[in-house]
Amino acid sequence: MNDFQKNVIERLSRHTRIWIVGGAVRNQVLGLESPDMDLVCGLSPEEVQDILREQGFSVQIIGRHFSTASIFTEGSKVDVVQAEELEKDAQRRDFTINAIYQDPVSGELYDPMEGRKDLEAKILRACGKPDERFREDPVRILRMVKFAVKFSLEIDPDTWEQATDHLSFLSSTSRERITAELAGILVLAEAEKAVRMLDRIGYWDMYLPELARLKGLEQNQYHSLDVWEHTMAVFRNTPEDLYLRLAGLFHDSGKWEVASRECHVSGTLKFADQNYLLEGFKIVGTRGPRELEYKLKSLIGKKIRILGARLDQYPEIVQFKKVIDGEPANFGLIYVENGKRHFLTHEAASARLLADVLKRYTFSMFFDGIGKKQEQNLIKLVENHMQATLVFMPEFRGEIAKRPFKNRVAELVWKVCWDGRNFELKNIHDFLILWKADYQAGKLHTTTQNNIFERIFAELIAVALWQKENLMQLDWKLFRQYAMQQGLSGSSLGTFKDLVRKRAMEEMKPELNHAFLKKVYWEFKNL
Known part of the structure; x- marks a missing residue:
């Protein structure tokens, strides 16, 4: 208990009996610190506000149904609610482990819901009837996941079943409260367990299908894992930082949209409504807005054969790869035998999906610095996450590159760090952390490849530091x-x-x- 908490308790104890409850008592039983504290007493929030304001405390009353007097100081908060009877107060709390009361003066514990017993047995159980608790506040479903993972607790079967049955109630809850709980979940030491638990309970299917549909999505020969399991591996490799955990979670989310298989398409090339068409298939480019104009415009009206990649989810679309010489013998689409599995432009698709997800949540409130700017940086990070792998592919393949290594390093650093006004050194840090997490979650690499990776990694850092220093010294x-x-x-x-x-x-x-x-x-x- 810190001095701020002691002062609040001492002031209120002059007027009524005070009990500490919730996380502060739970954490004390577990031998953990707690920066925040919940109190219950016989005073109304308004009375608490009047008493403490006279003593110079800043007090806000929050909530309509169960009003709370909240007292803040730097790094700590105390919430006070009114309770005439502790047993009734306990009945409406979320979980038994959070319904243990302690007298701050005598140290006496009052445990009407047997929360200590559940803590010792490592069980997470809703107070009273679980269906009522989750209807009262559906956010408790997310709190259930957080507590279960954070404290390594087994969830009581009835509590789990009712949480699953009431998952749809979260749709009527404010996105700010939902985001706050998800933000806490995603930075847990064992956050992967929580992500998988949210999957089992059906949260991703119901609220973030962009992630749920990655399960079972087959990758190419360079991956032994499907996209979901690869995502979990990347997520597992990221540090306990919300920004980077979100990057890891969504970096390949666009692969579902662009998953494709190699094919040949033959027929007479047509152009209608600003689209190139071949035997009824819409041909789209992947290398910039003028790729098809350069490659196909002169071939309109002619019989051609192309190598492409047909999208799994949008089978009427074929991504263009190249024109094959010679007039085709047969028209139509044929899959290439043992053809490549592609996810062309998945980085851009992932960035678009992430941008949409960020609009549905309020994660920017939990980012360091200017939240909205960090959102844009996060989207850019996901969009560029393959750049190092692509730029330095010759090195990893043992081939001779067309351009000098140092030039490619400097160009990539500038692309990552310069935002049009400022050179953001943090951007290269985040970029490298995500790249390393992705690299280590891929196929097994040779010792030579790992040494090449470390060399590139170190060079990107060195050049970023050079650009940061020398940018300010340019003589104009x-x-x-x-x-x-x-x-x-x-x-x-x-x-x-x-x-x-x-x-x-x-x-x-x-x-x-x-x-x-x-x-x-x-x-x-x-x-």
Whole structure:
């Protein structure tokens, strides 16, 4: 018990008998600390507010049905509710382990629901009738999961059954309260157990099907796990941080939407309603908005054969890979024998799904820093999570890369850390943590590949530190002179400056000399 809690109890004890209840007593029985405390007494919340305000405390009354007087200080909170009879108060509490009362003066315990007995037996049981407890407050279903995992408790069968039966009641609960409980669950030391428990109880199926449908989704030859089990492995590899746990949980959520199998499609290429069509299949690109225009426009009206990937969930769509030389002998779609399993553009699909999920919850309230900005960073992190694997594929495959290693490192760091206004060093930290979690959750790697991974990992950190330091030391004097000579002003000046900054960091050339500016200006003029 800290000094703040002692002061509140001492002031109120002058007017009524006080009992400590809930997590503070439970944690004391378990030998754990508790920064917050719940009290019950015979005073109304308004009376508590009047008494404590006279003593200089800040008190707020919260809730309509069961009003609570809440007293806050930095790092600690005390909630006070009115109770004429402790046994009746215990009946309406969530779980027996949270219905143990203690007199703060004598240390006497009052345990009408036998919560200590359940704690010793490691059982989590609802107070009274479980169906009534969950109807009163459906959020208790999420609290049940949190307590069971946090304290390694077995859930009483009747409590579990009623929680499952009342899961739909969560739809009428505020998203702020639901998010608060999920945020606490996702940062548990054994959060994976909680995620799986939420799966068994049906929470993901009912409220986040984006995750539930990953179960059983077969991957390619590079993975021994389905997408759900791979996601659990990545989630397990992330630290106890809400931001990174969400990244791990949703990083591959888009794979359901883009799961595909290799196929050949033959027929006469048509173009209608801004879509390329081949034997009734809509052909879509995966490498930028102009890919199909460049590859297919000149072939409209001709008989062609393409190698593509037909989407599992949207079988009328085929993702384009390449045109196969020669006129096709037969028209239609044929799956490639032993063809590849693809998840092309799954990173972008995962980012879109995550953006939608974040609108349904209020996780930004629990992020460090500016929550909404962190939401955008989280979406960007998921969207870019495959970049290191793709950029350094030649190294992992033992092939000769087309471009120098150092240049690719610097370009990736800049892409990850620069947000258009600031260089966010934290972004590379988060990116690397997620990449490592994903890498370790994939196929078994050779010792050589692991050494390559560690080399790239270290180089990305070193270059990020270099860019952070040298970005602030760029001398723009010669740039201004050069830009003035070229007659640049307004938005064109800003665009040129952005490009110069980008190229200086990517090429790791902090000196903006005339030759460098001339080279970047030529690129700028040809954008």
